[in-house]
Amino acid sequence: MRQKIMDNLFKKIAELKEKNEEAYLSIVTKTKGITSCREGAKMLIFPDGKTIGTIGGGEVEFEIIKFVKERKIEKPQTYTFNLTGKSIKNTNSEAIDINSICGGIVEVFVEPLNTKENLYIIGGGHCAVQLSEIASKCGFFVTVVDNRKEWATREKHPYAQRIIISDFEKITETIELKQSDYVVIMTPKHNFDKEVLKQLVNLDLKYLGMMGSLHKVKEIFKQLKNEGIGEEKLKKVYAPIGFPIESKTPEEIAVSITAQLIAVKNNIKEIEFSSNPLLK
Template sequence: MLTYQMLLNELNAGKKVVMVTVMDSDGEEETSSQKTYCSRTCFIEDDVLQSDLYPYMQQALTSGELQVIENSGDKLTVIEPFFPQPRLIVLGGGHIAKPLTELAAKLGFSVIVVDDRLFFANKERFPDADQVICESFEKCFDLLTLNAYTYVVIVTRGHRHDLACLRAVVQKQWAYAGMIGSRRRVKSLKEQLLREGYPQDVLEKLNAPIGLEIGAVTPEEIALSIIGEVVSFRRLQNPKMGKDSAIISWTEFDRDVLEELSLGKSEHKAVVTVISTKGSVPRKAGAKMLVWPDGRILGSIGGGCSEGAVIQTALDIIRDGGYKIQKIDMTGTIAEDEGMVCGGTMKVLIESLA
């Protein structure tokens, strides 16, 4: 699966990617072709795609929403945008960092923890972290890569270390940066950095004191308030507006599924992709699931009996080849009979892969 290898490589490099899948049927044979383009090169590599699909690819990369184009009933084009996995860098390995790392990992963040003490910076203490770095706060940034999908939390044990982290962070690119501390302490640090010549507009973007106002007291509650604020910066167009802000409608995708596909194993299977939804549904467009001939699955499109019906179709597709679009109805008595709390419909694309 060279396409998925390229896709994952670009995502790991911090780039947005769009994958174009063209499903074609002439009445006798069904075929599928895929191409992957990163955001910086996708509009110059293929003249045909550039002229015909450019607006849809641009829309997908801008909005984060999957695009479906049907042509004359015999061709279906699916344009899927993919965004790098959000990365949370926790600077400081103390009592708040531990529950914060656990929560962030459960929410899909790739987590890096940094501390200058080996007793605090070790994998045994942070089993959910993707990386634990034992290094000084002055030097650790030589080992870190920050980009537009990086979220930084500063929870060190002292004023001097906070200052070292801030000096480095304000010079980097990030989606979110927050620091723990009292308003008095935060004000003092900002004033010192201003005197040192750091730009005020960047310092004003710093979220400090950190976290949502939920009355948090315990380390676990404080971690919850912090990750809540981080998620708001990931999901809302204007986090400061809270529930009144519009939601960023990025497509869903399961990284485990992409990693499995990127391995390029020569085995028959089917990939199921949610291509459109209406109403209340358990998964958004872009969610993927793999199905093997023996009934094994990886990923999910929402569970329940409806997923079971899709798995059965996938087994038929694996045997016969080609592809099929299937509608899943979660409305009315169907949802009630299956014990679902949803009330919408989904369309899924089921493809055979070898």
């Protein structure tokens, strides 16, 4: 039974890695005295508190799950749980006292998995080929979405982590977006930019950008406002996309966009970083 649980845990970790979905791996690294925890025990914890596996149950497991749900654990961390009722010294980890009849000490290592930012590139053309490479090398988990089979390929986008073939009119049915996600709209010949933006503009995203000239952006914004999209929503769109560095080639455009993505990731939100005409 224990081996089956471990097999399920590692299988789930592989699935989560493929999708870049958040989870936390906890491992009991040391025990001393009487405790229900076993050294080497592993448990996978999801942000909502659900788990696969166990590190022994009891108060230690309860506290670890609580930490994951309530804290933003951004890097590997070791926690020392003191169940003895006495103070402990010389620990290089965060020490937590727990009232318990067990009387032992437990060290648990917690590692966040899949911490890359998700970047969805809607449209897989020449600029997207360069963007998928540069953004991936800069630490983004890149998904390319296109309705053309000849462009939605591993050959065209060898650096993308995922490639999806989808109708642009059904983007929200194809991908499930979260508040922490980044989306770049660059559909072929801009034919579907408006349709994609209309689907996404009301979502709460970390970054939503659309490629195109200032004239094109103004026209699309005008059409969307006439269709009932509020101006405050449109003000949040990075359009024209990227930093204004007079970029011309697909490579230069990809650099300008990636730089803007990194600025947003690092919480640099000055108004000059967006060319949105509604902010002028």
